[in-house]
Amino acid sequence: MKSDRIFGLVVVLSALAYFAGAWQIQAGMMMDPLGPRAFPMLIAAAGLICGIGILLRPDAEPEWPGAQAWLGMGIALAVLVAYAYSIVPLGFLVPTAIASAAIGYLIEPKAKQSILMGIGLSAVLYVIFKYGLGLGLLPLPRALMG
Amino acid sequence: MDTLANLWMGFGVAVTPYTLFLAICGCFLGTIIGALPGLGPSNGVAILIPLAFALKLDAIEALVLLTSVYYGCMYGGRISSILLNIPGDEPAMMTTLDGFPMAKQGRAGDALVISGVASFMGSFLSTIGLVVVAPILASVAYRFGPAEYFALYMLAFATLGGLTSNNQAKSAFAACLGLALSMVGLDNSTSATRFTGGNLHLYDGIDFLVAIVGLFAISEIFIFIESHGRSSALGIKVGKLSVPWGDLKRTFGAMMRGTGLGFIAGILPGAGASLGSFMAYMAEKSISNRKDTFGKGDPRGVAAPEAGNNAAAGGAMIPMLTLGVPGSGTTAVMLALLLTLNITPGPRLFTDQPQVVWGLIASLFIANVVLLVMNVPMVRLFVKILSVPPWFLMPMVTMVSFVGIFSLSGSYFDLLLMIIFGVLGYILRKLDVPTVPVILGILLGNQMEDWLRRGLTISDGDWMFLFSSPIAVVLWILAVGGFVAPLFLRKVLKRPAVPETDLPMDKD
Numbered sequence: 001m002k003s004d005r006i007f008g009l010v011v012v013l014s015a016l017a018y019f020a021g022a023w024q025i026q027a028g029m030m031m032d033p034l035g036p037r038a039f040p041m042l043i044a045a046a047g048l049i050c051g052i053g054i055l056l057r058p059d060a061e062p063e064w065p066g067a068q069a070w071l072g073m074g075i076a077l078a079v080l081v082a083y084a085y086s087i088v089p090l091g092f093l094v095p096t097a098i099a100s101a102a103i104g105y106l107i108e109p110k111a112k113q114s115i116l117m118g119i120g121l122s123a124v125l126y127v128i129f130k131y132g133l134g135l136g137l138l139p140l141p142r143a144l145m146g
Numbered sequence: 147m148d149t150l151a152n153l154w155m156g157f158g159v160a161v162t163p164y165t166l167f168l169a170i171c172g173c174f175l176g177t178i179i180g181a182l183p184g185l186g187p188s189n190g191v192a193i194l195i196p197l198a199f200a201l202k203l204d205a206i207e208a209l210v211l212l213t214s215v216y217y218g219c220m221y222g223g224r225i226s227s228i229l230l231n232i233p234g235d236e237p238a239m240m241t242t243l244d245g246f247p248m249a250k251q252g253r254a255g256d257a258l259v260i261s262g263v264a265s266f267m268g269s270f271l272s273t274i275g276l277v278v279v280a281p282i283l284a285s286v287a288y289r290f291g292p293a294e295y296f297a298l299y300m301l302a303f304a305t306l307g308g309l310t311s312n313n314q315a316k317s318a319f320a321a322c323l324g325l326a327l328s329m330v331g332l333d334n335s336t337s338a339t340r341f342t343g344g345n346l347h348l349y350d351g352i353d354f355l356v357a358i359v360g361l362f363a364i365s366e367i368f369i370f371i372e373s374h375g376r377s378s379a380l381g382i383k384v385g386k387l388s389v390p391w392g393d394l395k396r397t398f399g400a401m402m403r404g405t406g407l408g409f410i411a412g413i414l415p416g417a418g419a420s421l422g423s424f425m426a427y428m429a430e431k432s433i434s435n436r437k438d439t440f441g442k443g444d445p446r447g448v449a450a451p452e453a454g455n456n457a458a459a460g461g462a463m464i465p466m467l468t469l470g471v472p473g474s475g476t477t478a479v480m481l482a483l484l485l486t487l488n489i490t491p492g493p494r495l496f497t498d499q500p501q502v503v504w505g506l507i508a509s510l511f512i513a514n515v516v517l518l519v520m521n522v523p524m525v526r527l528f529v530k531i532l533s534v535p536p537w538f539l540m541p542m543v544t545m546v547s548f549v550g551i552f553s554l555s556g557s558y559f560d561l562l563l564m565i566i567f568g569v570l571g572y573i574l575r576k577l578d579v580p581t582v583p584v585i586l587g588i589l590l591g592n593q594m595e596d597w598l599r600r601g602l603t604i605s606d607g608d609w610m611f612l613f614s615s616p617i618a619v620v621l622w623i624l625a626v627g628g629f630v631a632p633l634f635l636r637k638v639l640k641r642p643a644v645p646e647t648d649l650p651m652d653k654d
Contacts, residue, residue, distance in 0.1 A: 011319055018326055019340075025333075025340050033607035036333040036340060039595040043329070047322035053315030059644045062576050065372045072371045077569065077608050080364070080544070084561035087552065100541035107373045108537035117538055117611055125545055131201045 001058050007056030015051055019044035072106045079103065091140040092129075097122035147276060156504025159206055168203075168211040169509065172518045176218015178531050181226050182539060186235030186581075187219035187476040189362035191199055193543065195355055195483050196550030205487045205502060209508040212483055216476060217513045219461045220419065221521045224261045226529055229254060237419035237455035240427040244440060244447025255387045260397055260445050261452040262521040266514060267401045268453035272409045272460030273510045279413070280496070280503075283468040287493035290469075292601030293614050297621035299594045302471045305414070305628035306583045314629060318577045324587015325594070327352055334592065335599065354482050354588045356551055356560050360419060360567025361574075364474075368572040370540050374613045387526065390445075397449035399601050400430050408454030412461020412473065421459040421473060427453025428500040460510070462466060467491050467503060471590070475582040481589055619632045 006052065022040035065073070083099040099119025129135045179190030191212055198208045223238030228245035241261060244449040248257040303321040331351030356556045394448070407429055409420035430450035431440045439571040440447045462473045463480075472478040482490055489502055496503055521528075550562050574581055605611035613619050 015322075021341055022329075024339050032335060032603045034599045034602050036338040039598060040326070040329045040340065043325045045321055047319060047326065048320035050315045054313070055315075057315065059313055059316075059578055062578065064576070069374075071373045073368050073572075074177065074321055076367060076371055077565070080367075080565045080568070082559050083548065084565060087548070087561070088558060096545055099544060103154050103541045103544055104537040105366060106523075107374060107540055108535070110390065110537075114537065117541065119608065121538075121545065123539060125549070128551055129200075133197060133547065134202075135200050135563075137549075 001061050001066070003061055004039065004058030008053075010050050011051030011054060014046060014048035015044045018047065033071055076103060076106050089141065092126055092137045093122050093139050093140075095124065149281065151399025152500060152504045153277060153508065155501065155511070155513075156508035159505035160210055160508040161500050161600050165207055165210045165293075165509070166512070168207055169214045169512050169516055173218045173221075173513055173520055176215035177222035177225075177517070177520060177528055178218075179215065180222025180235055180238075181528055181532050182218030182222075182534065183226055183230070183232045183542065184494030186223070187216055187367075188479050189359070189366065189543075190219055191476060191479045191483070192213055192355070192358040193363050193547045193550055195479075195486065196359075196436060196554050197546070198483075199486070200550070200553045201435060205489060206484070206505045206509075208487060209502070209506050210512070212480070213509050214508060214513040214516070215326075216480065217456075217459065217510065218517055219476075220269065220456045221262065221265045221517045222528065223455070224265065224448075224530055225258065226262065226275070226527065228257045228448070229529065229532065233324045237423050237454075237458070239420070240423045240451035240455075241448060243427065243451075244442070244444050247441070247443035248445070248448065253443070256390045256393060256445070257448050257649075258525050259387065259389055259522055260393055261448045262518065262525065264397065264401045264404065264449040264452040265456045265521065268405045268408055268456035269512070269517075270514050271405045271411065272457035273507065273514065275409050275457075276460050276463055276510070277507060280464050280468050281505075283464060284493040284496040287468050288497075289618070290492040290493070290545040291615070292597040292604065293612050295597045296500050296594060296601065296612060297618045297625065298469060298471055299597070300592055301591070301621050301625040301628060302473075302586065303583060304625040306473075306586060311577070312578060314633065316528060316577070317583055318629075320574070320579050320581065320583035324589075325591040326587075327357070327584070328588045328591025329595075335454065345580075347557065351592075352588060353560065354585065355486065355554060356564045356590050357567050358479060358482060358549055358585055360546050360564040361571035363543055363639050364564060364568025364625040365571030365581075367540050367544055369575070370536050370567065373448040384559065387523075389522075393445045400434065400446040400450040401453040403430060403433070404450035406451030406579065408622060409461040411454070412458030413464050414473065419462065419476070420457040422461070423451035423455035424457025427451040467506075472586065472591075475585070476583045478582060478589060482585075483588065516615060 019041055020042060022037050024039045025040070066113055079099050079102045085097050086095040097118040099118075100121045101114045104117050105114035108114075126137065126139060130139075151232075176190070179185045180187065189633060194212060194215060196212055203211065216397075219235060220237070223233060223235040224241045224245065227233045227238040227241040228249050228305070231242050234238040235244055245257050245261065247252065303318075304323065306317065330348055332338070332349055333340055337348065404426035405424045408419075411422035411425050412419065414421075427447065427450050430446055434440075434446050459476070462477045465471040466481055467475040468491070470481070472481045481491060485563040488493065488495070489499065547564070551560050554560065571581055574584070600609050601607070603612070613622065
């Protein structure tokens with residue numbers, strides 16, 4: 001109930017914001033009667049109706065995870081973002097090993113198993129991607145590679 | 147005869163030593179992906195698309211590889227349904243109802259063989275159906291103009307949430323979200339920038355592969371962390387593997403009925419394989435359940451839904467190929483694949499690039515034969531692979547997704563976008579919002595707008611052009627009907643209570 005009320009409200013507000021965004025699109029040369037603004041506005045209107053529909057007829061409350069699971073998912077998110085930023089400057093091997101180990105640990109908290117898995121997975125995937133698929137991956141930080 | 151000549155040509159294109167090798171790899175991978183809970187046809191195919199590009203495959207080769215994976219998933223899903231009582235993917239859900247009881251009675255081997263043969267029957271016959279029906283539909287669709295296409299897209303969006311979702315407002319919202327996201331980037335005809343926030347990375351729009359991998363694969367990581375990988379542990383052993391000829395003979399009728407129903411369910415827009423197996427099981431139960439053996443390990447209850455879901459997989463290719471409108475999540479991913487290969491599905495495809503269509507169809511036949519061989523005598527191997535624990539599987543999926551998306555553009559921006567889609571996918575799944583319409587919206591949004599604008603240009607701004615032909619009007623009526631009908635049908639067509647996935651280890 002409550003989740004869907006909030007969700008519906010978010011949808012309504014986003015639809016309004018999207019409509020405002022569509023309003024501001026600068027149409028250069030008008031090549032056709034519709035132009036680039038109308039279709040996004042239609043989508044925003046449809047979205048608005050859906051949002052109101054969700055708001056008025058909410059479903060039963062979903063089963064949200066507990067605090068610990070939220071924490072785990074938050075850490076996973078941070079790990080993924082850090083991994084996305086580090087894969088270029090730090091090379092493939094080290095970030096992949098750390099990120100795999102972290103995600104494995106979050107799913108089943110056994111430290112030794114996760115670390116071994118991370119190192120193994122990173123090495124095996126590197127060989128597959130580099131030599132099997134021929135992707136141009138740097139194994140180690142650029143600075144170390146000379 | 148024309149069809150046979152075309153098919154012959156298709157085999158000529160698709161049968162080379164290298165493509166056969168790819169088909170075998172694809173079938174093998176596909177069966178594994180289908181069997182592993184948490185990886186299904188849509189996210190499995192999605193994470194492999196970027197890798198197929200990295201391999202620098204040409205269009206036919208990429209199609210052979212990925213259709214083999216797609217069909218392989220349809221075969222593989224049953225393995226974990228039968229052995230673990232956990233469907234390996236959504237369409238395999240109905241197979242748990244009789245498959246797991248059979249396994250508990252020590253007939254796991256029989257159940258696997260019967261379902262393997264049923265899968266083969268379903269997909270082989272439906273591929274023949276595809277050969278017959280697709281050219282006919284293509285010749286009708288050849289006359290489609292902007293009004294018909296716009297109405298057709300409406301039909302796809304209206305029915306996609308369909309019977310599988312519980313809240314029409316939410317599935318409609320999902321479609322709007324997808325369409326809204328597809329607008330990001332430069333407008334094709336006026337080169338106005340839309341919703342980019344001045345970010346140069348967004349000028350080309352949002353790559354649908356990024357969205358698909360994020361929504362389907364990355365969101366799965368969060369689901370697994372939340373559940374702490376509860377669904378693992380292999381409890382049941384496969385006994386002796388022999389071909390239960392008697393059972394095969396007795397289930398033949400069930401397979402045929404399942405195939406027919408599944409094929410029809412597959413062609414319908416927005417229905418897909420889950421509905422195919424559901425309909426096949428329910429129909430078989432109402433026809434054959436005289437001694438109340440269904441749900442207690444009746445082989446027909448294994449054969450019917452497996453034939454149904456595989457037949458639906460073949461049927462779902464028809465609207466995707468002839469109209470460019472996918473009927474299910476996986477065919478939406480296949481559409482994404484075709485679009486990335488610069489192949490635009492639609493009636494023209496059959497006349498302009500027959501070698502692609504018929505090569506694809508030939509590769510479906512090849513995949514089926516390979517899969518029958520793999521899934522009946524060699525099923526033990528897959529059973530072993532099934533014991534891969536989630537703490538190993540999920541990091542692997544993550545890393546393959548990251549490298550695949552990274553190899554597309556080499557920018558960290560796409561990776562971040564993929565993570566955002568992953569979070570979005572998790573939230574949407576928690577709130578019971580279907581994610582497939584989001585994908586479909588991103589895939590079709592720009593074309594849908596194009597058709598509308600082209601139509602309005604032709605009609606000089608008169609909106610009534612949308613209803614200007616009988617075909618368009620029929621499509622609009624179907625769209626409205628398809629959107630409203632589930633509200634009423636849902637009460638009649640209650641899904642049977644699928645038993646809560648109880649862990650096999652609790653049973654012993």
